[in-house]
Amino acid sequence: MNFSVDNPLSRRMAVLAQRVSEMREHDFYFYNQPIQEVLGGSKVIVNGREMGMYASYSYLGLVGHPRINAAAKRAIDRYGTGTHGVRTLAGSLGIHTELEETISEFKHAEAAITYTSGYVTNLTVISTLMSRGDYVLSDKLNHASIVDGCMMSGAEFRRFKHNDMQDLENRLQQIPSDVTKLVIADAVFSMDGDIIDLPNMVALCRKYGAYLMMDEAHSVGVLGKTGRGIEEYYDMWGSVDIKMGTLSKTIPSVGGYVAGKKELIEYLRHGSRAYIFSAALAPGQAAAANEAFKVILDEPWRLEKLNQNTVQFINGLKGMGFDTMLTETAIVPVLCGADERAYALTQTCQRNDVFVLPVVSPAVPEGQSRLRATVLASHETSEIQRAMDVIGAAGKEIGII
Numbered sequence: 549m550n551f552s553v554d555n556p557l558s559r560r561m562a563v564l565a566q567r568v569s570e571m572r573e574h575d576f577y578f579y580n581q582p583i584q585e586v587l588g589g590s591k592v593i594v595n596g597r598e599m600g601m602y603a604s605y606s607y608l609g610l611v612g613h614p615r616i617n618a619a620a621k622r623a624i625d626r627y628g629t630g631t632h633g634v635r636t637l638a639g640s641l642g643i644h645t646e647l648e649e650t651i652s653e654f655k656h657a658e659a660a661i662t663y664t665s666g667y668v669t670n671l672t673v674i675s676t677l678m679s680r681g682d683y684v685l686s687d688k689l690n691h692a693s694i695v696d697g698c699m700m701s702g703a704e705f706r707r708f709k710h711n712d713m714q715d716l717e718n719r720l721q722q723i724p725s726d727v728t729k730l731v732i733a734d735a736v737f738s739m740d741g742d743i744i745d746l747p748n749m750v751a752l753c754r755k756y757g758a759y760l761m762m763d764e765a766h767s768v769g770v771l772g773k774t775g776r777g778i779e780e781y782y783d784m785w786g787s788v789d790i791k792m793g794t795l796s797k798t799i800p801s802v803g804g805y806v807a808g809k810k811e812l813i814e815y816l817r818h819g820s821r822a823y824i825f826s827a828a829l830a831p832g833q834a835a836a837a838n839e840a841f842k843v844i845l846d847e848p849w850r851l852e853k854l855n856q857n858t859v860q861f862i863n864g865l866k867g868m869g870f871d872t873m874l875t876e877t878a879i880v881p882v883l884c885g886a887d888e889r890a891y892a893l894t895q896t897c898q899r900n901d902v903f904v905l906p907v908v909s910p911a912v913p914e915g916q917s918r919l920r921a922t923v924l925a926s927h928e929t930s931e932i933q934r935a936m937d938v939i940g941a942a943g944k945e946i947g948i949i
């Protein structure tokens with residue numbers, strides 16, 4: 549079958565190909581940029597040039613940490629690079645159990661379960677817990693994996709306005725009182741960097757008898773006195789029923805998890821399809837993640853430095869006149885407006901060795917294209933200043949500030 553045959557699929561492919569080729573023509577094509585080398589925690593080599601890394605999710609700068617690398621190597625020497633298959637059919641490795649114990653302790657939970665990615669975790673967990681006749685209420689800016697999990701579940705899917713507790717309450721009031729309800733939100737929003745209003749959300753969940761799930765992809769290692777996330781940040785331990793997170797951001801590995809009560813984890817272990825029908829995390833990844841949770845607690849200076857760097861970066865950019873929206877975290881949106889302005893700002897920054905990437909519609913609402921810049925614990929104060937000087941000069945040239 550040929551993709552040049554005229555049908556709806558080939559037409560959609562042609563539209564995309566045309567868009568990509570136009571972006572390439574203007575040197576605005578930043579998709580999948582090749583990183584040749586990672587130098588320490590804050591620099592990368594891209595297109596043969598050393599650049600400051602301002603597009604990373606490795607907020608505490610743990611990628612390449614010697615203790616974490618060593619743990620991964622030991623696990624590979626002991627178990628090999630792969631699992632034998634699905635844990636239920638091929639046996640469960642010691643490192644998986646160890647990692648799940650580490651996570652449950654870190655998250656002050658009774659138990660935890662791991663999956664091979666954060667995306668898969670949201671899909672499988674939401675669709676296992678929710679089903680036809682149930683209701684799921686999701687923040688409008690929640691990650692795509694949450695949206696996909698909600699749709700896959702077959703439950704009634706309602707979105708409430710971003711971080712708007714009045715709107716959430718209005719929607720909860722419209723739902724019959726005797727049905728199963730789940731409220732879900734990112735703890736830190738991946739494109740805007742703002743923090744969910746957990747206290748009011750918990751109060752509403754209790755008032756209307758809804759379960760609460762938090763996606764902690766961007767809050768673990770970042771929020772709270774010791775980096776344990778959203779419940780520590782608000783000093784509200786025990787308020788989240790389903791504590792979901794990824795192992796691919798602050799934790800420099802890949803995978804996802806849910807922590808919570810024993811009966812929840814037991815149910816997921818026996819009922820979630822991504823656990824039963826998909827192979828477990830590779831041993832090296834599991835060991836790296838396991839060690840990373842320990843490093844976060846053993847090296848508290850990283851979180852202190854991240855907090856300092858975050859304040860420097862946000863205040864500096866705001867001071868120059870940039871709109872950084874409501875961020876309070878290491879994810880710092882630099883609002884540009886139209887897509888072309890975000891591309892132009894990215895291009896100028898990269899030409900001046902500051903590695904940032906644009907986020908354009910439909911990933912964010914039209915007219916709200918931006919750099920999704922991030923600051924890391926491994927950045928030096930002087931490096932951040934230089935990056936801001938570059939972003940500022942480029943912003944002026946393009947007319948953003």
Ligand SMILES: Cc1ncc(COP(=O)(O)O)c(C=O)c1O
Nearest residue numbers: 665666667691734738765794796
């Ligand atoms: C909020 C949120 N949830 C889930 C995911 C998916 O995680 P992973 O990349 O580990 O699959 C992401 C990834 O970007 C995310 O930002």
